[in-house]
Amino acid sequence: MSELLKVEGLTKRFGGLVANDDISFTVNKGEIIGLIGPNGAGKTTLFNCITGFHKPTSGKVFFDGRDITALPPHRVSKIGIARTFQITQVFPKMTALENVMIGAFAMTNSVSEAKDMAAETLSFVGLGKKMDVSGESLPPPEQRRLEIAMALSTNPSLLMLDEAMAGLNAVEIDESLEILRKLNKKGITLIIVEHVMRAVMNICKRIIVLENGRKIFDGEKEKAVNDPAVIKAYLGDVYHAEG
Numbered sequence: 001m002s003e004l005l006k007v008e009g010l011t012k013r014f015g016g017l018v019a020n021d022d023i024s025f026t027v028n029k030g031e032i033i034g035l036i037g038p039n040g041a042g043k044t045t046l047f048n049c050i051t052g053f054h055k056p057t058s059g060k061v062f063f064d065g066r067d068i069t070a071l072p073p074h075r076v077s078k079i080g081i082a083r084t085f086q087i088t089q090v091f092p093k094m095t096a097l098e099n100v101m102i103g104a105f106a107m108t109n110s111v112s113e114a115k116d117m118a119a120e121t122l123s124f125v126g127l128g129k130k131m132d133v134s135g136e137s138l139p140p141p142e143q144r145r146l147e148i149a150m151a152l153s154t155n156p157s158l159l160m161l162d163e164a165m166a167g168l169n170a171v172e173i174d175e176s177l178e179i180l181r182k183l184n185k186k187g188i189t190l191i192i193v194e195h196v197m198r199a200v201m202n203i204c205k206r207i208i209v210l211e212n213g214r215k216i217f218d219g220e221k222e223k224a225v226n227d228p229a230v231i232k233a234y235l236g237d238v239y240h241a242e243g
């Protein structure tokens, strides 16, 4: 497998707080990685550093062999990395179709082409019948899915999802997992930040665990569930909570 993303010694400080502490890992093309850890562990900060929303204090990010550490978000998006946000960010007054068309314009200047591409993407995520509904009128689970469609509209090779399953019921989680599986089959590499462990265990082969900004585990999920440090930091509580 060839390397797609490489994070090297990434540190992000906010004043005295070290949100990401010397984190290194690589992601190969075609992988589905679960990035987990307790609240405040630094998962979203790591996403922000990779996608150009934060500038790392030190360390490097490489994508497809290219140093992208200093690139702003729109350039990161152009080279093939898309992400969703922990707090859903859709344009409330625009229709679902218009929300997705914005990204499609990165691919084409033609309005009709952008419309066709957006409609196809919305159908793919199961929102084919909601194209004319405004972002704010969609229920939260469908807003999450709209955000995935928006991310897909830029034709990414790496998709990073920040708690895309939060607030979804069991059926909606299964539907989302099916969408992610189909995306991966199309060749899209996935990094998934998720507290819904059933989803992580279902779809990810490899798991990276953060605690207090530090990477404490990186390996097969079967090993993660038996790793004392991972259980102590996170899984013990989560499994307990999920019963």
Ligand SMILES: Nc1ncnc2c1ncn2[C@@H]1O[C@H](COP(=O)(O)OP(=O)(O)OP(=O)(O)O)[C@@H](O)[C@H]1O
Pocket (backbone or CB within 6 Å): 014, 017, 019, 037, 038, 039, 040, 041, 042, 043, 044, 045, 046, 086
């Ligand atoms: N912009 C910021 N300014 C200051 N501190 C921040 C900022 N963003 C995050 N932090 C702090 O960095 C730490 C890591 O936060 P982060 O949001 O990355 O955690 P997380 O793993 O995504 O948590 P959660 O599971 O709750 O989403 C926290 O202590 C948080 O308060």
Ligand SMILES: [Mg+2]
Pocket (backbone or CB within 6 Å): 043, 044, 045, 086
């Ligand atoms: Mg977060």
